[in-house]
Amino acid sequence: MKTENKRTVTHIVKQLLNLSIKEIDHVIGNNHYDYLMDVKEYVELSSTFKSDYWKIVNRVVDNGYVYLKTNEVIRLIRDKIKTEIYKRIKESPVPNIPKNLQYLVGIVKNRPLPRAPLESSQLTTYPPCAMRVIARSEANENLSHFERFFLTAFLLKTGKSVEDVIKFFSTSPDFNEKVARYQVEHIAGLKGGRKAYNVPDCKTLFSQSLCYKDESCNGISHPLQYGKRYVKRGEKSSDRKGHIPKEDF
Amino acid sequence: MKKVLIEKDTFLKKTFKKYYYGFITKLRVPSRLPEREIGYLTFSPERMVRHLALKSEGELRALILHEVPKALYYSSAYYDDPSAPINERIWKGADLIFDIDLDHLPYEENLMTSFYICPICKNMFDNLINKNCPNCNSQTIEEVKIATKKGLESCKKEIIKLTEILEKDFGLLKDNFCIYFSGKRGYHLTVEGSKYEIADQPFRIELSDYLTLNGFKINRILNENISIEQQIHQFPSPWERGWLGRFSREYIKSTFSDFINHDEDSFRKILLSILSSSKHENLLSSLESIKKRLSVKIDVAVTTDVHRIFRMPDTLHGGTGLVKKKVDEIDKFSPLTDAVVLSDEPTKIHVLYSPKLELKDTFYGPYKNEDITLPEYVATFLVAMGLAQTIENS
Numbered sequence A: 001m002k003t004e005n006k007r008t009v010t011h012i013v014k015q016l017l018n019l020s021i022k023e024i025d026h027v028i029g030n031n032h033y034d035y036l037m038d039v040k041e042y043v044e045l046s047s048t049f050k051s052d053y054w055k056i057v058n059r060v061v062d063n064g065y066v067y068l069k070t071n072e073v074i075r076l077i078r079d080k081i082k083t084e085i086y087k088r089i090k091e092s093p094v095p096n097i098p099k100n101l102q103y104l105v106g107i108v109k110n111r112p113l114p115r116a117p118l119e120s121s122q123l124t125t126y127p128p129c130a131m132r133v134i135a136r137s138e139a140n141e142n143l144s145h146f147e148r149f150f151l152t153a154f155l156l157k158t159g160k161s162v163e164d165v166i167k168f169f170s171t172s173p174d175f176n177e178k179v180a181r182y183q184v185e186h187i188a189g190l191k192g193g194r195k196a197y198n199v200p201d202c203k204t205l206f207s208q209s210l211c212y213k214d215e216s217c218n219g220i221s222h223p224l225q226y227g228k229r230y231v232k233r234g235e236k237s238s239d240r241k242g243h244i245p246k247e248d249f
Numbered sequence B: 001m002k003k004v005l006i007e008k009d010t011f012l013k014k015t016f017k018k019y020y021y022g023f024i025t026k027l028r029v030p031s032r033l034p035e036r037e038i039g040y041l042t043f044s045p046e047r048m049v050r051h052l053a054l055k056s057e058g059e060l061r062a063l064i065l066h067e068v069p070k071a072l073y074y075s076s077a078y079y080d081d082p083s084a085p086i087n088e089r090i091w092k093g094a095d096l097i098f099d100i101d102l103d104h105l106p107y108e109e110n111l112m113t114s115f116y117i118c119p120i121c122k123n124m125f126d127n128l129i130n131k132n133c134p135n136c137n138s139q140t141i142e143e144v145k146i147a148t149k150k151g152l153e154s155c156k157k158e159i160i161k162l163t164e165i166l167e168k169d170f171g172l173l174k175d176n177f178c179i180y181f182s183g184k185r186g187y188h189l190t191v192e193g194s195k196y197e198i199a200d201q202p203f204r205i206e207l208s209d210y211l212t213l214n215g216f217k218i219n220r221i222l223n224e225n226i227s228i229e230q231q232i233h234q235f236p237s238p239w240e241r242g243w244l245g246r247f248s249r250e251y252i253k254s255t256f257s258d259f260i261n262h263d264e265d266s267f268r269k270i271l272l273s274i275l276s277s278s279k280h281e282n283l284l285s286s287l288e289s290i291k292k293r294l295s296v297k298i299d300v301a302v303t304t305d306v307h308r309i310f311r312m313p314d315t316l317h318g319g320t321g322l323v324k325k326k327v328d329e330i331d332k333f334s335p336l337t338d339a340v341v342l343s344d345e346p347t348k349i350h351v352l353y354s355p356k357l358e359l360k361d362t363f364y365g366p367y368k369n370e371d372i373t374l375p376e377y378v379a380t381f382l383v384a385m386g387l388a389q390t391i392e393n394s
């Protein structure tokens, strides 16, 4: 049973997640190790874990590989499997809708869409892309590096403080205050005398599959322009460009 | 004849210029130069110029001869367009870089000679009570730290520890290591073309913590909450990999008087006698001091910065007149000789104060408030340190 488990885990890690891993049988003191994992891949997988237990300084590292037990490998790949499955569902083709149900499609398609807000209020000034990431974060899902970066830069640029942003992330399951603070301050430009990073534009978000465009986006090209169109109706496109400051240090 | 004291930067720039003109064809240009950001510091008025992109070796040599920089830097990172504003550049990766500086070593006697010198009243003090000059009360008083041979030897030991771990634990090849004497108070190690080149900052933080043993749990070696039998069993074997093996070997070295040609079984037996007869606190404190000895004293801020610019090899250090020198064989390298590249042309200087120092296997000083003629490289060292000025007769 045990070896069968091990074989399944190996299969999943190698075939589904495309990570390099080697089976071993090695005893150190009271510990029996089953796997070697590439140290870079290990650090990526464990980066969201809070406890010092997962730091590489507390692992056996040799020749670029980390020694692991089967249950540790399972813990490491859990979140990754979740995202992988989600990705595959998203990418899979939409099945053909049976003829007798197609009239429903017509109804849904022609239903009037909810009205886009005309004035900016607390809740509606966030574009769909940002709302989506916030929702994912609030549902305790693990955000990718890029999602975290986008959300941090976005919240900072729309007036949230570094403390607010860190607090916002503090509810996530593997929150590590030190790392989070470092990253948020880095993006805010507080580290190393740098200027803040810019919020990625719609094109970039789209290419990262994070754009959830709807009517309310109304032809904008940058999430920070969201909502502003309604207020400053007469602005020229060159002014809009000014929302994205070009910075340097 | 009237004695005229020459301004520090005027003299240094002249000396640096002479050196670069003679040496420029031999300067080793960093690999992948067009992908790196270049920066430099000018002589007075001191100005930092950054975000340069150089297309060729020729452009680099021209820049050096034209500007005669006080310091020249290159990024460890590779970019698509190094001269673009920082947030529009595409970061393609970065060498692993490590900085061992005397300032980061735990205190020991005679690693550095340090004292204070007041640029206003030109007095020297061994210690300060507050931050003002005890003589003229000036607040601009400066601390001078001169690395000793012993201090630089200690840095070398850290470099040796570092290379051993990078090779064994991280599978890096010695052929990819470049070790340099920084030109002042320490050593640099860079690793080019490794599988960690594209590693991001979180990885570099983890790597730094690994090397400095930051967050290391001693209870992986000795755990009070389990039985003696389990403790003996848990204690890592000296033949173990990674940190556990290093702790075990160091523990043997400091505790067992003669552990040669021993095997695993006799090791466990000796361990049993030690563990059952020692107090847990004493065992713990000896493991804590082993941890201090084993950790590699790198400057973590350097290793974890993926946009840092770093002194370029073969260029002069504005604080000493020594060169950032590639080390071929660390055991045979002698920084205070091998990094001396300036001439020995007799140079007349007025020395405010200098402790006894050794350059190129010769001792100089101590000097106090005197005019003396010394080889150019010694004179430059003292001027660059702010301890002397050159004299011209007019």
Ligand code: SF4
Pocket (backbone or CB within 6 Å): A127, A128, A129, A130, A201, A202, A205, A206, A210, A211, A212, A213, A214, A217, A220, A221, A222, A223, A226
């Ligand atoms: S286009 Fe821009 S603003 Fe509109 S949803 Fe996508 S990312 Fe958000």
Ligand SMILES: [Zn+2]
Pocket (backbone or CB within 6 Å): B118, B119, B120, B121, B122, B123, B133, B134, B135, B136, B137, B138
């Ligand atoms: Zn004074």
